[in-house]
Amino acid sequence: MISESQTCLEVANVTFHYQPEHEVFSGFGFTLPVGGVMVVGGPVGSGKTTLVRLIAGLLKPDSGEIKVSGKSTSSLNARERAWMLSGWGMILEDSTILNDRTVRDNIMTSVRLSSSRIRPSRNEIDSMLRQFGLVEKATRFPEALSKGEQKLVQLVMACARNPVFLLWDDPDSALDEEHLDIALELIHRKNLAGTTLLITSTHPEKYKEFGGSILNLAGVET
Amino acid sequence: MILGEFWRGLKSGIVELLSALIAAGLLFALGDSAILATITLSSFSSELKSESVLEVFLIDEITQDGIDSAKTYISSLSGVSNMTVKDPEAAMDEMSAILGSDMTDVLGFNPLPFSLEVRFEPGSCDADYLNRISSGIALRDEVMEVQYASEWLDNLEKLTRTTYIITGILLALVIISSLFIFVSLHRHISTRRRDIVRNLRLLGIPPQSLIVISMMRAIFVGIIAGAAGVGITILLWKLCCNYVVTIPFLTTGFTVLAIAAPVLLALISLLISAGRSQSNLFASGS
Known part of the structure; x- marks a missing residue:
């Protein structure tokens, strides 16, 4: 089990490279307090998605540590890692949608696998889908949805499980302004309810209203 | 949750699953038939051997003491x-x-000696044993000659041994081929569901649940393939020997074994396929 701590996420002195000559991070680090917001900005290729994949455990750092609630993720066994992820909500660049089931079944699966004791009702899920105009598409399979709609389904999957930590890689990549505003309002409400947020974007200034810190991977922190 | 994922896993490669089940079912039917045929032949052979009679002809001048001593x-x-x-x-x-006529009328005397007709308990003797003891008996002073159907028994013995060898080779081929089919099926389903499993892991599915789902799939495939094998065997025997009302040795015990063995093979194949294809998501970053 993950111990309680005031720090939700700590990236400490992380070094990572894909190829010897292509070092993405060298001694990189930051901390994100519980209930806080971190917007990671930077141009294309600056390592935003790599950072998300490192935090999600899809990549392993060459050195350094990624700590969640004070515990290093590298020291977690598969069971503990699964427990940690069951409390998270992730909207990644690579789709996390389960293509073998309908939109509603995707959301129900996400909720069932959540460690949160608060489970939304079917009406609450439909209400979230309705906000994005997806309620009529709840019985469709993901392949029948557009990229943007799939992103929104991922968002509903993540929010419906009442995560303690929500990780969203590049929200503005597939969404139009209208849907993005609704989505941001939804995650803002989640943040106000206690969810820690980490968002990556090429336009971090868009997220100033969240009131968190902005970390620019080009090297400027505000 | 686990049942749902198990069912989705099966449905994800339904054509390959059905093909694998038909192929494995036919293989197991071949194995089952070979075993049943061998057991039948072996039983028939031991029944014949148990009915073997050793005829010990005693010498012409035999006395009652000599007969008793030989007995x-x-x-x-x-x-x-x-x-x-x-x-x-x-x-x-x-x-x-x-012969239909009395030889003593022709010869004027009875040339036949005293003899002992020796019978054996079922399954207690084979051609080698009969050969050995008949040689031993023939060495005794009171014995003139020992006769039995040695050549016929030798041939029966050879036929039984050859059948054992052929069945053994056949079973080895059935095991190897079914392992290949099961491993391919597991790998196919794993490959097809790689993204689903990756996403389920990201959603926090416990690793033991994934293991249970894979094991359930292996057990299911083994049971269906084994049952199909038994079903096809019954069908084949009925078609080939339509006079056979009941198939000899197709007992409940045999049926249970004929289903348990494929289940075991399916579980072994799961281990083999897991060794390569189900690399740790977090370690590999796949």
């Missing part, structure tokens, strides 16, 4: 179930009944 020696041999003494008159009556 005592033969009784002490292992596997002997009973022994009858045939006097020359009884032997002549038997021969006359076969």
